Each structure stands twice: as structure tokens, then as C-alpha cells.
Amino acid sequence: MGxxxxxxxxxxxxxxxxxxxxxxxxxxxxxxGSLAERFRLHERSAxxxxxxxxxLGMLKxxxxxxxxxPETDLFLDRAKPSYIGGMLEMANARLYPFWASLTEAxxxxxxxxxxxxxxxxxxxxxxxxARLKQxxxxxxxxxxxxxxxxxxxxxxxxxxxxxxxxxxxxxxPVQVALAHNHLTGGGFDLPVVQPIFEEYVASFNLRDRLRFxxxxxxxxxxxxxxxxxxxxxxxxxxxxxxxxLLAKVYETxxxxxxxxxxxxxxxxxxxxNAFGLLMSLNMLIETPGGFDYTGADCCSWMREAGFQxxxxxxxxxxxxxxxxxx
Amino acid sequence: MGxxxxxxxxxxxxxxxxxxxxxxxxxxxxxxGSLAERFRLHERSAxxxxxxxxxLGMLKxxxxxxxxxPETDLFLDRAKPSYIGGMLEMANARLYPFWASLTEAxxxxxxxxxxxxxxxxxxxxxxxxARLKQxxxxxxxxxxxxxxxxxxxxxxxxxxxxxxxxxxxxxxPVQVALAHNHLTGGGFDLPVVQPIFEEYVASFNLRDRLRFxxxxxxxxxxxxxxxxxxxxxxxxxxxxxxxxLLAKVYETxxxxxxxxxxxxxxxxxxxxNAFGLLMSLNMLIETPGGFDYTGADCCSWMREAGFQxxxxxxxxxxxxxxxxxx
Numbered sequence: 001m002g003x004x005x006x007x008x009x010x011x012x013x014x015x016x017x018x019x020x021x022x023x024x025x026x027x028x029x030x031x032x033g034s035l036a037e038r039f040r041l042h043e044r045s046a047x048x049x050x051x052x053x054x055x056l057g058m059l060k061x062x063x064x065x066x067x068x069x070p071e072t073d074l075f076l077d078r079a080k081p082s083y084i085g086g087m088l089e090m091a092n093a094r095l096y097p098f099w100a101s102l103t104e105a106x107x108x109x110x111x112x113x114x115x116x117x118x119x120x121x122x123x124x125x126x127x128x129x130a131r132l133k134q135x136x137x138x139x140x141x142x143x144x145x146x147x148x149x150x151x152x153x154x155x156x157x158x159x160x161x162x163x164x165x166x167x168x169x170x171x172x173p174v175q176v177a178l179a180h181n182h183l184t185g186g187g188f189d190l191p192v193v194q195p196i197f198e199e200y201v202a203s204f205n206l207r208d209r210l211r212f213x214x215x216x217x218x219x220x221x222x223x224x225x226x227x228x229x230x231x232x233x234x235x236x237x238x239x240x241x242x243x244x245l246l247a248k249v250y251e252t253x254x255x256x257x258x259x260x261x262x263x264x265x266x267x268x269x270x271x272x273n274a275f276g277l278l279m280s281l282n283m284l285i286e287t288p289g290g291f292d293y294t295g296a297d298c299c300s301w302m303r304e305a306g307f308q309x310x311x312x313x314x315x316x317x318x319x320x321x322x323x324x325x326x
Numbered sequence: 327m328g329x330x331x332x333x334x335x336x337x338x339x340x341x342x343x344x345x346x347x348x349x350x351x352x353x354x355x356x357x358x359g360s361l362a363e364r365f366r367l368h369e370r371s372a373x374x375x376x377x378x379x380x381x382l383g384m385l386k387x388x389x390x391x392x393x394x395x396p397e398t399d400l401f402l403d404r405a406k407p408s409y410i411g412g413m414l415e416m417a418n419a420r421l422y423p424f425w426a427s428l429t430e431a432x433x434x435x436x437x438x439x440x441x442x443x444x445x446x447x448x449x450x451x452x453x454x455x456a457r458l459k460q461x462x463x464x465x466x467x468x469x470x471x472x473x474x475x476x477x478x479x480x481x482x483x484x485x486x487x488x489x490x491x492x493x494x495x496x497x498x499p500v501q502v503a504l505a506h507n508h509l510t511g512g513g514f515d516l517p518v519v520q521p522i523f524e525e526y527v528a529s530f531n532l533r534d535r536l537r538f539x540x541x542x543x544x545x546x547x548x549x550x551x552x553x554x555x556x557x558x559x560x561x562x563x564x565x566x567x568x569x570x571l572l573a574k575v576y577e578t579x580x581x582x583x584x585x586x587x588x589x590x591x592x593x594x595x596x597x598x599n600a601f602g603l604l605m606s607l608n609m610l611i612e613t614p615g616g617f618d619y620t621g622a623d624c625c626s627w628m629r630e631a632g633f634q635x636x637x638x639x640x641x642x643x644x645x646x647x648x649x650x651x652x
Binding site for chain 2: 001002003004005006007008009010011012013014015017018019039040041042043044045046047048049051052054055056058061084087088091095096097099100102103105106107108109142266270271272273274275277278280281282284289291292317
């Protein structure tokens with residue numbers, strides 16, 4: 001019953017992010033009446049809403065004053081660079097309603113997002129530079145744990161150059177470059193991403209070591225480097241498309257070069273990583289052929305593409321990396 | 327992020343209940359291919375769906391054979407009297423999509439269910455005897471833990487008669503009567519409920535001790551008994567309506583008589599019982615004026631109505647009872 005009704009707590013947090021509750025409380029504590037006024041909430045609902053957020057561990061309350069927890073203040077205040085609420089804003093506006101059609105998705109195998117009514121969310125997103133920047137920044141936020149773990153765990157000292165394929169803002173290249181001064185490289189993504197990448201990289205004073213490579217990973221050649229990385233890329237695509245991307249990376253790498261694939265890699269037994277399995281159902285909702293996969297799946301595709309050595313290593317939360325050495 | 331995306335796991339379970347996965351597996355284990363065929367699932371989705379249910383602890387898998395866990399077999403197989411999936415079927419068909427409008431509910435204080443488009447879910451439910459029976463049986467299932475706890479914890483040996491106000495199928499009267507042989511009583515509910523109540527009570531051979539009292543608790547007099555109970559009733563109504571019901575019960579009881587109010591009573595600090603606070607937001611979605619409340623709230627309304635003594639006692643899960651003695 002708790003799991004079946006877990007969408008209550010989930011949607012309560014999503015509405016709080018939508019309203020900007022955590023951004024407002026980052027300015028200082030406030031009581032329910034004052035918050036109700038600022039967010040134009042009905043008197044019937046305000047106290048239950050804020051106390052529900054307290055009971056869910058998302059707010060604190062001292063006397064009648066509500067405030068952020070250290071975690072919601074860091075991650076859900078829009079004014080902070082550590083904000084990861086962009087993902088939750090998208091979940092609120094798009095994924096929650098689309099998931100209402102999960103049963104139809106299970107039956108038909110067809111996406112249940114804007115595509116169902118002829119729309120194209122990502123097409124529109126990429127045509128609006130301001131929104132794209134905000135979205136990519138949200139993606140940086142939710143990938144930060146993995147980016148830091150890759151910078152620590154992958155033996156970068158063996159290599160000289162690395163490029164992130166589908167780099168978005170450049171969250172991973174920046175963390176790797178910060179941790180390993182000898183490395184140079186950059187990020188490959190669609191041309192529209194270039195100014196967003198360059199602004200982010202410049203904010204870390206890394207423009208002399210990290211550059212942007214424009215292109216489409218299906219239709220253009222990939223840039224050459226000792227290490228290529230792909231995070232949250234492969235799961236968007238069908239098996240055939242996944243294999244074609246792996247083959248292209250293999251061709252591009254020098255002998256001894258490495259590919260790092262990272263996302264919510266499912267455990268080989270497909271029993272433990274609920275987030276990875278549910279992410280795969282999210283790919284069913286969002287894409288025509290995408291799906292998540294186990295470390296063993298990915299290693300076997302890498303070996304089929306020609307990689308000599310492969311291994312899986314846990315990163316952070318539900319995420320792992322699969323490494324292939326040419 | 328886990329809480330914000332918790333609706334993924336929630337909706338996955340709801341779709342499994344909708345499809346009847348647990349009822350089918352109660353007949354015996356099966357592999358993904360055979361289940362996909364039986365439920366007409368697309369080949370793209372079946373394995374991820376069933377493995378996600380394994381990772382959520384709702385199914386087991388041995389080799390390639392999926393089976394129910396002991397809990398899902400007991401509570402989510404439609405063929406068993408212990409089935410509580412009716413509540414989850416309703417959550418899937420109604421509450422999940424209605425909660426998409428939580429932000430609007432918070433802003434307007436208006437219901438976001440069928441009423442929004444002129445519909446009347448409960449009116450229609452009560453006009454369809456077969457559906458009403460199924461629904462009331464689901465309510466019996468989810469109240470069973472509290473019914474057993476009340477039968478054990480309330481000092482029924484002090485009293486001779488008890489009647490449940492808003493009794494539905496009679497789940498509470500049956501448990502109390504089974505535990506206390508000296509008691510007689512019954513259930514009060516709308517006339518349409520009578521055959522459903524009588525059939526359920528007869529199935530426990532309790533028709534000589536438990537009878538049905540037809541009526542509307544706002545417009546008709548309440549039946550007289552030493553103990554009156556109201557479970558999951560008060561939270562449906564506004565403060566004024568709550569107080570008017572409590573006053574009516576007080577008038578009806580003899581001196582020394584008891585009222586037991588039970589549902590997801592919120593802790594007095596409004597910090598711990600997330601389910602109770604979220605249930606109150608569900609009342610915002612479902613009713614024009616309903617809300618859940620703390621034990622202290624309920625005790626103060628009872629004292630205002632004239633009750634001499636009041637106390638709160640925990641029952642099971644998120645539920646407690648508030649007892650008032652006249």
C-alpha cells in the first residue's frame with residue numbers, strides 16, 4: 001500500500017519544486033501564512049502541504065517557522081549552482097502525466113510522451129537556447145556524483161587525452177580535468193550546445209585544456225582521444241543503435257584507448273537496481289527503442305565491437321561505469 | 327531524487343494490479359514470455375516490467391520463473407478474500423491522474439477529481455451494486471489491521487452494545503464481535519449498503535448478533551448503542567461537518583458510552599505521520615472541505631461536544647484511534 005500510494009509524496013515534492021518552495025526558503029525561514037501568500041496557496045491547503053514536506057524530510061520546522069534542510073537548500077535552491085531541481089521540474093511537467101499511460105506503453109511498446117500527439121520535446125528544447133542551457137545545467141547536477149567518482153576511480157594517469165561524447169554542459173570533462181592536471185580534452189555534442197559548454201568550462205578556468213567538438217554522433221566522425229566517455233547516452237537507443245555507437249567509438253580509439261560508458265547500469269541478476277530497471281521503463285515512455293541494460297550486456301556488446309578487456313565498477317547511487325579497453 | 331521519481335515504482339505496481347499480474351501468478355509461476363502473452367504485453371517491455379517488480383520486492387524470480395511474494399500472493403490476488411488491490415485499482419484509475427493537478431488544488435482549494443468536470447464518482451459508485459460491493463470489500467481489506475487492533479485494544483468488556491457508523495461491509499463489527507462474544511450491535515450506513523453488509527456478516531455466522539441500521543448520518547437519527555465507532559469518516563468532511571457529527575454522536579450515546587474515531591490520525595507535532603498528512607492532501611483532491619487532523623485536534627472537538635474523557639491510541643501502520651467517553 002505504501003508503494004502503491006508513493007506517488008502522493010513524490011508529487012508533493014514535485015509541486016514544491018514547481019512552486020519554488022526551496023528557492024524561497026533559501027532566503028530565510030518563514031511561517032505557513034507568509035509562504036501561502038507568496039505562493040498564492042489556498043488557506044485550506046498550505047499547512048498540510050508544508051507539514052507533509054516536513055514529514056517527508058524535505059523541510060524543517062522550528063516553532064511555526066519552516067526552513068530548508070541542508071540537502072534541499074543545497075540541491076533545490078534555483079539560485080545555487082548545485083541546483084538539480086531541473087530534472088524534477090521536467091518530471092513534474094512531463095514524466096508524471098506521461099507515466100499515467102504506463103499500461104498502454106507496456107502493451108504497445110510505443111512512446112507515451114509528446115510524440116504521441118505529434119510533438120517533439122527534445123527538438124523544441126534544442127531550438128530554445130535559454131531553456132536548453134537550464135536543462136543541461138540540471139543534467140550536470142544529477143550527473144555530478146558520477147562525474148566525481150569517475151575522476152577518482154578511473155586510472156586517468158595512464159592517458160593523455162579524453163573527450164566526452166554527448167557532453168552537454170561539460171560536467172564530466174570539468175571534474176576529470178580538475179582532478180588530473182596532465183589531461184587535455186573536451187566535449188562532443190550538437191553545435192547548438194557549444195556556447196553552453198564553453199561558458200561552463202570557462203567558469204572553471206579550463207578553456208585552455210577543454211575544447212568543444214561540434215557534431216552528431218550518428219552522422220559525423222567522432223573526435224579522437226585516448227579516452228572517450230558516454231554518460232546517459234546508450235540507454236536512449238535501440239540495440240542496433242547502441243552497437244553502432246560502440247563500433248564507431250572502437251574505430252575512433254587508438255590501440256590501448258578506453259571507452260567509459262556510465263549511467264544507471266542494471267545489476268547482472270536484474271534484481272537489485274530498481275532505479276535502473278525503472279529508468280528502462282522510462283525509456284519505454286520516452287523513446288521509440290531505448291532501454292537500460294546490465295553491465296554484462298554492455299561488456300558483451302563491447303567485446304563484439306572488438307574491445308579486448310572490459311570491466312564494470314560502481315560509481316555513486318544507482319550509477320556504474322562499464323570500461324572497455326581497445 | 328529518489329522521492330521525486332518515486333512515482334515510477336508506484337505506477338509500476340499500480341499497472342501490475344490493473345493487469346492482474348498477482349492474480350495470474352497466484353495460479354503458479356510463469357516465465358516472462360508466457361506472462362507477456364497472457365497480458366498482451368509488447369516484447370520490448372515485458373522483461374523490464376517484471377524485473378522492476380522483482381527489484382521493488384513485489385515478485386520473486388527463480389531461474390526464469392516469476393512468482394508472487396507471500397505478501398503479494400495474500401493481498402493482491404483478486405481471488406482471495408484478503409485482496410486489498412481494490413484500493414490500488416482506484417488509485418491507478420483515479421487518484422494518480424487527479425494528483426497531477428496537485429498544484430492547482432493547492433492554489434484553489436478545489437477538488438481535482440470527477441467533480442471538476444461535473445462528474446460524481448461516489449454518486450455513480452453507490453448506484454452500481456456490483457461495483458459498490460467490490461469497492462466496499464477493498465475498504466474492508468485496507469481497514470483490517472485497524473479492525474483487529476480495535477478488537478484487541480479497546481476495553482469492550484465494559485460495554486454491551488456497539489454500532490459502526492458508516493459501516494460499509496461491516497469489517498470492523500465482524501472483528502469486534504468475533505473477539506467479544508458478549509457484544510451485540512451492527513452497522514449503520516446508506517440503505518443501498520444493506521445487502522452487502524448482510525452477506526458479509528452472514529459469511530461469519532454473525533447475523534444473530536450484528537444487524538444493519540439504514541440511514542444517512544447527516545439527515546437521520548443515529549442508532550443507539552453503548553459504543554459508536556467512525557472509521558475513515560470524519561476526514562471526508564469540513565470542520566463544521568466534523569463537529570456536527572461529533573455532537574450528534576454525543577447526543578446519541580448513553581452516559582458512560584464511548585465513541586471511537588479511527589483513521590490515519592496525524593501526530594500532534596505534525597512531523598511524523600507522512601501518510602496522514604498526505605491523506606489530508608488527498609482529501610483536498612477528493613472533497614470540497616475534508617481534511618485529516620491530529621489526535622489533539624480530535625480530542626479538543628470531542629471535549630467541545632461534551633465528552634468527559636478522551637485519549638489517543640495507536641492501532642496499526644499509520645492508523646490510530648481517538649476515544650471519547652461521555
